[in-house]
Amino acid sequence: MNAYPAPPLSSRRRFLAQSLIGGVGLGLGLSRRLYAQDVLAGRRKLGVALIGLGGYSTGQLGPALRETRFCELRGVVTGDPHGKGRRWARDYGFPESSIYDYDTMHRIADNPDIDIVYSVTPPGLHERDVLAGAASGKHVICEKPMATSVAECDRMIAACEEAGVRLSMGYRLHFHPYHQRVKALAAEAAWGGPIAMQGGFGYRMGTGYDWRVNKALAGGGQLPNTGIYVIQSALMAKGGEMPMAVTASEPPKTRPEYFSEVEETINWTFEWADGSKLEGTSSGVEGSNHFAATAANQALRLQPAFSYDRLRMELDGETLASMDGFNQQAHQMDAFAAAILTDGEDIVPAAMGRRDMVLIDAIYRASASGQAVAL
Known part of the structure; x- marks a missing residue:
């Protein structure tokens, strides 16, 4: 594409x-x-x-x-x-x-x-x-x-x-032109050095039944549901390169009775060998929807970054033309x-899906142990 x-x-x-x-x-x-x-x-x-x-x-x-x-x-x-x-x-x-x-x-x-x-x-x-x-x-x-x-x-x-x-x-999101631009910066070696990244995706969940708080069905909380998008954006910016280490932590739960099986909010850090870093977060009680990346030669911000439509992107201070109505799923x-045809x-x-599960597992292990997990 x-x-x-x-x-x-x-x-x-x-x-x-x-x-x-x-x-x-x-x-x-x-x-x-x-x-x-x-x-x-x-x-x-x-x-x-x-x-x-x-x-x-x-x-x-x-x-x-x-x-x-x-x-x-x-x-x-x-x-x-x-x-x-x-x-x-x-x-x-x-x-x-x-x-x-x-x-x-x-x-x-x-x-x-x-x-x-x-x-x-x-x-x-x-x-x-x-x-x-x-x-x-x-x-x-x-x-x-x-x-x-x-x-x-x-x-x-x-x-x-x-x-x-x-x-x-x-x-x-890999098919949306804004996220393709993030991937292109990596492919063109356009960053000019280590990248400082921040991203978050979350929303306040309701009080009724939701399979996303059932660990057997969901595998975890909002990390595999929404945090996975932040993970993908960081890997896009790094050209698919895996981080070398992960640290993570969970703040105290404000709704422990609802999030009894899974995390309510989780924060994590990816570090790469070249000094690049991602500070990521996902939450079931706090809203966020952004991804930013800054390096010597480039700076971008996506907000909203992960929605189905009406995304917005700034690149080096310039707001790119809107792509409203772009059907990502189609x-x-x-x-x-x-x-298939060609x-x-x-x-x-599927290898990309497996890669992201490796990273999600590493985040959970780092949070549980309080120690950095090497990759």
Whole structure:
């Protein structure tokens, strides 16, 4: 994907189409070439099935699949197939035979209309979903965080490799032009020295039931839910280079009865060998949504930095043109479809999801021990 602000959608589609045409001719069989040409010509799209119809599927992924160029919604997996499932089938125009529940989702293997399954359930269920998708011979997208442990990530990656299917992460922000600009600064060695970074993402959670405070389902508190975005931004700025050490701490809880299983707020520091540093925070009681990075030659600030839309970016004191209406999820899913069709690179692969779980685990260990954790 282009590291600079994306061109208008029509130009973007021409660019993706040209990229696909170029890639399709390189070593792929005739059937694959014809298949890709059918997608490019609009005669068909790759079929996606969403596993889990909660708020993110309803508010973001479903609507994004109405905008995608190369894929469309062709099925769902839900705990309420007769109610919610039928409403989705009616609203999105796929047959009721493509509605599954969690006990029958293995039957997706027999559905030729579905090419990709997208796990949008809580992290503690991602391994189940990914293994089911791999066993069905379908490519898989896994929402963040990838899992609740690195060991789960390893099993998910191994299952998809053994099945010969692709496993991608639902890392939408990598496709936004502002965050691509952060990555470009690293690729161009434009920082001019160590980078001082600060980032935070959090919000005040309610008082009702939320799986995000259930450790078995969430794997932790807001660190894997919102803090993971801060982690990703820092790694973008560093060109993917891992920090060498992590320190972390949790302030006293103000709502211990609600956050009884997971952290309420956590602060952490990443340090790199060249002197770069990130001061990060995530919280379930305090609002924040920013990322800033300053070095000898460059200074930037994103605020809001991690929202679904209406992000704002300042680069060296200049406010960049707004990108309001840019659908991160549509771009994310189209890019994965393009990678499948061309045997091309996935810029948000499962290895990146595993990397972030390594870092989340290190933050928790550093907080629990009060000692720096080396990486």
